[in-house]
Amino acid sequence: MEPTQGFSRRELLSWIGKTAGAVAMYQAMTTLGFAAESNFDSKNYELSGAPAGASVLVLGGGLAGMTAAYELRKAGYKVKILEYNQKAGGRCWTLRGGDKYTELGGATQECKFDKGLYLNPGPWRIPYHHHAVLHYCKQFDVKLEVFTQINHNAYFHSTKAFGGKPKRYREVKADFQGHVAELLAKCVNQKGLDQAMTKEDTERLLLVMREWGALNDDDKYVKSVESSLMRGFDIDPAGGLMPEQQFSQPMGRAELLNSTLWKHLNEGHSYDYQATLFQPIGGMDMIAKAFEKEVGSLIRYSSKVTKIDQDDNGVTVNYVDSLNPGETMTETADWCVCTIPLSILGQIPSTFSSKLTSAIRAVPYDSSVKVGLQFKRRFWEEDDHIYGGVTFTDMPIELISYPSTDYHSSGKGVLLGAYLWDENSYEFTSMSPEMRVKKALEYGAKIHPQYMDEYDNGISVAWHRVPWVNGCYGLWTPETRKAHYKNLCEIDGRIVLAGEHASYIPAWMEGAILSSLDAIKRLHQHALQSKKQTA
Template sequence: MTNIGLIAGIGPMMGAMQALGITGIAHAQDWTPLPANVGAGKSVVVLGAGIAGLTAAYELEQAGFFVTLLEARNRVGGRAWTLRDGDKVEMDGEETQTAHFSDGIYMNAGPARIPSFHQGLLGYARKFGVPMEVEVNASRSAYVMAADGSKVRMRSAINDTRGYIAELLAKAINQGALDQQLTAAEKAKMLPFLKAYGDLQADGTFTGTERSGFGTAPGAGVTFASPGSPVPLDQLLANQQLPLSLFEDNLYMQATMFEPVGGMDRIHAGFDRNLRRPALRGAAVTRIRHTAKGVETVYKDTASGVTATIVADYMVCTIPFPVLAKIDTDFSPALKQAIAAVEYDYSNKVGFEAPRFWERDQIYGGISFVGAPTALVWYPSAGIHSARGMILGCYNSGQMAQAFQQRTVADQIATARGMIDKLHPGHGADLVNPVAINWHKVPYSLGPWPAWNGVGPGPGQEGKIDTPGFRLLQKPDGRVYFATAALSQTPGWQEGGIQSARLQVTAIAARAAAQALVAPRTRRFAAA
């Protein structure tokens, strides 16, 4: 009766998966934790201690499974990599960089923000007592900078453009151009709305707005505020970065955004602290084999070169596909082909330590968009009004990043410095202690996220991903299950890794519970 009850507890999740016709396309949904003892007597080896691997290991342990978590790096977190003073940056084909940062300065080389609707990741932060703070993802004092170096404050780009659009639409209504689309009642309501929306004058014209900043600042006594002159429409439209003034309207970028105090990897360290058996680090997997009743994993200690073998009932593999493709496995030919065919995108970051000159420009966090080849300048949210901070002079992805990473590291740093100096003249000299990260060159990652539909001109991290390879990799190969943000609809976000891991550990728990009905419980775990 106990085992039947365990299966019943997993039923709602499995029903959702079965309704899809396959075992698990990752998708946003509520999740029911696994029954407490469903894994008693069963063992699982989890490969990779990024967010998916940590989630899988933690939830499987909570359900009674005996879990071994192997991680090739000497740290947990995977892409959630926070650099602090003294940390080494090793990239394939490049000389080792060493971070030289002042006390309290750090650089999130990977993810650096968490949307408020990513409740899986935020929930684990709460569970593990990881302090969080608001990440200022957008600042109206930041800039959009055209290719010729002309720049417009974000508040002006947004509000002046809105004013011109409101004026044009009001004129069209008043001239009868929209009589076929609007009823008289709708027109009567639309015109007052447009006046408020664009801050139009009584005659429906746009002459400027204090939303874009003051022409005359308010002061003591009868020193009244007044709006400045709007940026001319042709100048706004000539700015190639103008569409990025809509950046914060993207659901994934909307306030409120969060970040862990002290660096993104604090959440992953929280996972590791709360595992009964923390991750075994420096354990690089070299071989995977199915056995009659489980899975055998051979790994090498990266420090000593000594190999060891783990045998477990099940495996959760979270290794990035470009890395997995190079490991000796006995996966089915179709699965091997699918793994080898996954193309990963490109992404780079270049960070500098600097005195907070941007705060004297009224920029507290947020992003200025500067275009190719570096894409943006990202200002820190943490440590506002402190002496120094970490500013990013580059965060690009897609084809722009593919070209950028072909430059030497020195040239990448010089280019990023030059873009900051172009945006903030004279401050390029303030930028010290640079670090460059090219994710396509990072060992055990070899890319930031998959480009399921090909490397494009933009990041392309979210969307309706549904290719034959994507569907095949959702399914287990024998007792091997694949969990990674790459197999979610948000491969560039940590929440996708959590969703994928939860889906697959639920499938393992259901399988273990079903097998327990027909076979005696035995613990199968060995290490040699």
């Protein structure tokens, strides 16, 4: 159907983008046939017929590295993985009770969570459209459960609004929609859109605004049954001779707009976070463990790469034991898939081309911090009736995420008590692990007063202090992508790079896996062509 009079398709998309944001514009483009969701098809990446005796050395045993190893071995290559840590997975990492972790600077933490409780310091959710991740979860029988991003009973909190008292998501959403709907209805009733829309369209729009904004018969957003059915009641409807229901009072339009709480409304509606989201049952590293079950026999653990060399005949990599550095060991192969994070790779002497070297050095890594807090009871459920979801705040901790599993469990529970970016994460990174936990408690108590009485123990991970990454993810800009991205991804002699940094989905497991599949497909074709030329 063509847009109504007064709007071209281009003008309509521009208007949507300016008023509702890029995500809404993308969705509109999909509807209009200008964009479509990309599809992952495993058949497009099936490899076979490796040159006889050909070998590939994979550097890094994260998801990108293990994907490469798994698929290359199926194709007939001799494969070996060198992994820095004592277990595979890289940033696909879960901390449980008994785990110990030493960050740069020497601070060591021991996780003291109760059995069955955990923190995912890295990836913690899987969008429904991350088809490659879901493909391998299904193939390797990784059990999934729903991750709750949006919870209308969670909080939006600002220290500068409403006396610092948090407001429920549903209250902010309902009141924002209601006030916007009332303004638009007023515009329609005053004939303000008559030149842009037909009479029939304005009548339909008015009906939509009444429904969407919970307006009363006078097209007002006020304390009423309509608004309370959206934002909640002061006293809910009940039974028998229990107290009668009481409608709730909406927030004032000016106060709500000035609070900026509304800016969090899009958090759960953007493409990356739309339902359905998933998480592996038992922790994100269940995915890493499933891969490791398939390719673990190919991995040489505790291997710190110290030099990467290549010539016309193959690749030679020097490495030492990361736990007990001593004698330098050597591994050779015909080809190499390097998934080492660029923040580490740039420090390793390598015979890369000048283009690849420049690309590696052009990508810094972003900063991020997570804090996991174990409490004596699940007070967020028992007291506040919050079952999963995320609370957002303007305090440095930025958000609190409630567990999307084991609802109504007795005993202890673990919250993601902070997830920090930008200047907030730099500040927390400079703190000791214990101070990060203390600060997360202090800030969180302003939203949940139960924090101090119910706190049990905690642990923190600052990604710029993680020894095998030195950062959270590759931070591209439009300018650096234009100048260096293609050079980073192209085969360089006998080496090809893969990982989330070699994708347009940085920081996501999907980006790591897709980049790996693309890299090994091109490497396989290159190896076959090279074999023909030397035959």
